[in-house]
Amino acid sequence: MKIKRFVSIPWHLIFIATIFILIFPIIFAVGSSFKSLQDAYNNVLNIIPIQPTLENYQTFFDSLPAIQITVNTFIIAAVVTIFKVITSFLAAYAFVYFQFRGKTVLYFVLISTIFIPFTVTMIPNYLIISKIGLTDSIWGVILPQLADALGIFLMRQSMKTIPMSLIEVARLDNLSHVQIMRDIVLPLIKPAVTSTGIWFFISSWNEYVWPVLILKTTDNFTLPLALQMYISSEGGTNFTVAMAVSVITMIIPLALYLAFQRYIVGTFTSSGIK
Amino acid sequence: MSALTAGVKRFNKENWKAYFLLFPSLLIFAFFMFWPFIYTIYLSFFDWNMISPTKEFVGFQNYIDILTDPKSYKIFGNTFIYIAILLVLNCVVPYVFAFVIDMVLKRFKGFYKGALFMPAFISLVVGSILFTWILNPVSGPVAIILGWFGLEMPIWSKMDGWVIFVLSLITSWKVFGYNFIVLYASINGISRELIEAARLDQVPLWRIFFQIVLPMSSATGIYVFIITIVQGLQYVFTPIKVITQGGPNYASSNAIYHAYHEAFVLYRTGHSAALSILTMVIFLVLLLIEIKFVERGIYYEN
Numbered sequence: 397m398k399i400k401r402f403v404s405i406p407w408h409l410i411f412i413a414t415i416f417i418l419i420f421p422i423i424f425a426v427g428s429s430f431k432s433l434q435d436a437y438n439n440v441l442n443i444i445p446i447q448p449t450l451e452n453y454q455t456f457f458d459s460l461p462a463i464q465i466t467v468n469t470f471i472i473a474a475v476v477t478i479f480k481v482i483t484s485f486l487a488a489y490a491f492v493y494f495q496f497r498g499k500t501v502l503y504f505v506l507i508s509t510i511f512i513p514f515t516v517t518m519i520p521n522y523l524i525i526s527k528i529g530l531t532d533s534i535w536g537v538i539l540p541q542l543a544d545a546l547g548i549f550l551m552r553q554s555m556k557t558i559p560m561s562l563i564e565v566a567r568l569d570n571l572s573h574v575q576i577m578r579d580i581v582l583p584l585i586k587p588a589v590t591s592t593g594i595w596f597f598i599s600s601w602n603e604y605v606w607p608v609l610i611l612k613t614t615d616n617f618t619l620p621l622a623l624q625m626y627i628s629s630e631g632g633t634n635f636t637v638a639m640a641v642s643v644i645t646m647i648i649p650l651a652l653y654l655a656f657q658r659y660i661v662g663t664f665t666s667s668g669i670k
Numbered sequence: 671m672s673a674l675t676a677g678v679k680r681f682n683k684e685n686w687k688a689y690f691l692l693f694p695s696l697l698i699f700a701f702f703m704f705w706p707f708i709y710t711i712y713l714s715f716f717d718w719n720m721i722s723p724t725k726e727f728v729g730f731q732n733y734i735d736i737l738t739d740p741k742s743y744k745i746f747g748n749t750f751i752y753i754a755i756l757l758v759l760n761c762v763v764p765y766v767f768a769f770v771i772d773m774v775l776k777r778f779k780g781f782y783k784g785a786l787f788m789p790a791f792i793s794l795v796v797g798s799i800l801f802t803w804i805l806n807p808v809s810g811p812v813a814i815i816l817g818w819f820g821l822e823m824p825i826w827s828k829m830d831g832w833v834i835f836v837l838s839l840i841t842s843w844k845v846f847g848y849n850f851i852v853l854y855a856s857i858n859g860i861s862r863e864l865i866e867a868a869r870l871d872q873v874p875l876w877r878i879f880f881q882i883v884l885p886m887s888s889a890t891g892i893y894v895f896i897i898t899i900v901q902g903l904q905y906v907f908t909p910i911k912v913i914t915q916g917g918p919n920y921a922s923s924n925a926i927y928h929a930y931h932e933a934f935v936l937y938r939t940g941h942s943a944a945l946s947i948l949t950m951v952i953f954l955v956l957l958l959i960e961i962k963f964v965e966r967g968i969y970y971e972n
Contacts, residue, residue: 407770408778414767415785418843421800422792424811428803440811487695494688506695509703511900511957515929515946519713519720519939520706543698573687602793604908609934620795624912627799635803642796649791657784664848665783665855 422646429453429639436636452640459637460622461615466644468534469618472607473600476541480596481589484547489577491548492555493563503552509545514605522609532612541600547592554588555581591663594656598649619645714943721937732944741920742945749903749924749949751834756902759842761895764850769883772857773865774875783854790847794840794908801840802827802913827914833922837909845905849894856890857883900953925949 427443428436429452435445456462490496491503521540522531530536558581566576582589604620611617614625623645626638653660714732716725736742771782789797804810807823816823826832860883868878884891907926910916916923916931923931925945933942 404775407774411767411771411778411782411786415782418789418846419785421797421804421843422789424804425796425800437809440809440814483694483698486691490688490691494685494691496685496688499688502692506699508957509699511896511953512703512707513900513904513926513929513946513949513953515926515933515942516710516950517703517706518930518946519933519942520709521702522934523709523720524701524706540698540702543695545699548695573684598791602791602795604793604795604911605904608911620793623793623795623799627802627912638799638803642799646792646796649793650788653788653791661783661787661851664787664851665858 422650425639425642425646428636429643431636433636436639452636453644455634455637456622456641456644460617460625462622462644464615465617465619465622468616469601469620472534472537472603472618473597475538476600477593477596479542480544480547481593483543484551484592485577485582485589487543487548488551488555489573489581491552493573493576506545507549510549518609521606525610531610532616534611534616534618536610537603537607537618540606544596547596550588550592551585554585558584587659588663591656591660594652594660598652601649602645710943710946713939714947716940718939719937720933720939728940732940733948735941736944736948744920745923745925745928748834748920748922749926752838752903752906752924753899755835755838756842756845756898756906757895759838760845760849760902761891761898764846764853764894765884765891766879768850768854768857769879772854773878773883783851786850787847789843790845790851792844794844794905795912797840797843798909798912801836801843801909805836828918830918830921833914833918837906837913837922840909840913841902841906845898845902849898853887853890853894856887860886896956899956925952 423443427445430448430450431439431445432447432449432451435447439446487506491499525531525536525539530539562580563576566580571579602620603618604624607618607621608624611621614622619641623638623641626634626641713725715727715729717728717732718725767786771779775782805812805823805826807813807825810823813823824832826836864882865878868882873881903924903926906924907930910922910924910927911930914922916927920928926949929942929945929949932938932945
């Protein structure tokens with residue numbers, strides 16, 4: 397019997413429309429960021445600027461310490477990522493390859509924290525950071541974020557795919573845990589580690605809620621905080637500059653995504669965040 | 671075999687090392703998660719403005735204040751409207767999309783997956799700013815196009831109802847892709863044999879979805895359901911803070927934003943803490959529902 401083919405044309409139209417809605421803002425931002433303010437207001441629907449100009453980017457670099465802000469964003473994202481990857485890897489290794497008292501309870505407690513809204517910890521965390529004098533410092537942003545429950549979860553998931561016998565044989569060969577981590581586990585779950593790392597980096601790069609509480613002066617700002625200075629619900633007059641800052645803010649995450657796309661989509665669809 | 675067991679035994683003797691490996695994570699969690707959690711519960715029983723050297727014990731007064739304030743009902747009402755919209759846009763729609771892309775379509779699957787996931791990597795502040803301009807009721811592109819058809823765009827940032835809808839849309843733009851990919855992974859893992867058999871029997875598409883795919887991906891489905899609520903509400907914080915600051919007259923505020931507002935704008939840590947704890951209790955109830963569902967023997971992939 398012949399299997400009836402599903403009708404797929406309407407679905408393609410729906411997906412293309414959805415993707416257009418999702419991607420249009422990005423194209424709109426890139427186009428507008430190279431327009432003069434005049435051009436942007438008069439030709440809203442013309443995505444491609446008539447006379448491309450860099451003046452919006454120039455304005456950003458003139459009015460705010462743009463390089464410092466970009467460097468701040470990068471340092472925070474890099475340090476947070478490196479630490480989260482290391483702490484998550486070590487913790488996941490402990491959960492997968494050791495038996496110890498309270499393991500199940502501890503794992504459950506750690507994973508449950510994913511479901512705690514940030515408002516529950518926000519005031520005490522702010523007080524701790526103030527007490528140790530790190531308000532208005534990028535280190536105050538970094539410190540509470542050096543470990544991550546989702547990271548432990550993801551790494552544990554991928555370590556569990558390694559056959560236990562492989563590790564046991566390695567132990568019989570008198571390999572130390574450091575050697576097992578470095579020479580067996582890490583190479584085998586490298587794709588998951590890389591994707592998790594990229595996810596951490598991008599999340600931290602885009603982070604807004606916690607930095608906005610901690611950072612006060614523009615010299616210490618990150619890109620999302622700088623961008624926020626160009627918005628008002630009425631519109632304001634810095635429209636094209638806001639678009640330029642938006643482009644600068646999203647260029648690194650988008651570049652990382654496009655470069656590692658198959659890798660990232662692969663990890664998220666195979667190791668599975670369940 | 672006995673050598674293996676001996677190896678495993680030695681393995682077990684070194685289990686104290688596990689604590690050593692867990693130490694860095696636990697240290698951070700102790701200082702910035704567990705202690706703050708307990709301290710927030712403590713603060714919810716005190717009247718304090720974050721600056722004054724003394725805190726006044728008020729018992730359950732903060733909770734009573736919140737539960738008797740009509741404003742709270744508006745805010746909790748908004749919270750549930752946000753939840754409802756986010757569940758449709760970030761749970762139902764990606765579920766259907768993941769199903770169709772995996773099981774119905776033959777072509778462009780990779781492109782659709784890649785493109786739908788893309789906004790998940792962009793800052794929600796960027797998203798908020800872009801949509802503020804694109805949906806500008808006077809000079810934005812959408813308003814201009816609607817103008818061709820003689821339609822007028824509502825001044826959404828100033829209107830009850832509309833403001834929640836638009837802020838939810840902006841949040842969905844960001845959250846959609848991640849939920850989609852997770853659901854896709856789960857649906858992709860369902861055995862093809864059953865599906866092929868159903869198709870041979872000419873079972874209609876909607877029945878394949880409801881009677882095979884939905885039950886067989888339900889563990890992931892519930893996970894996405896929960897994170898849509900728990901993380902969705904926290905993501906909405908960003909467009910609220912950037913675009914409306916909870917206005918007009920609390921019309922766009924939700925429980926998460928209001929807890930922030932109470933703490934860092936009004937400096938009423940007691941109210942903020944009590945509201946956060948109440949919000950968390952609601953989330954906990956949802957989590958318990960999930961566990962109960964899973965225990966009932968819901969189908970678990972793998």
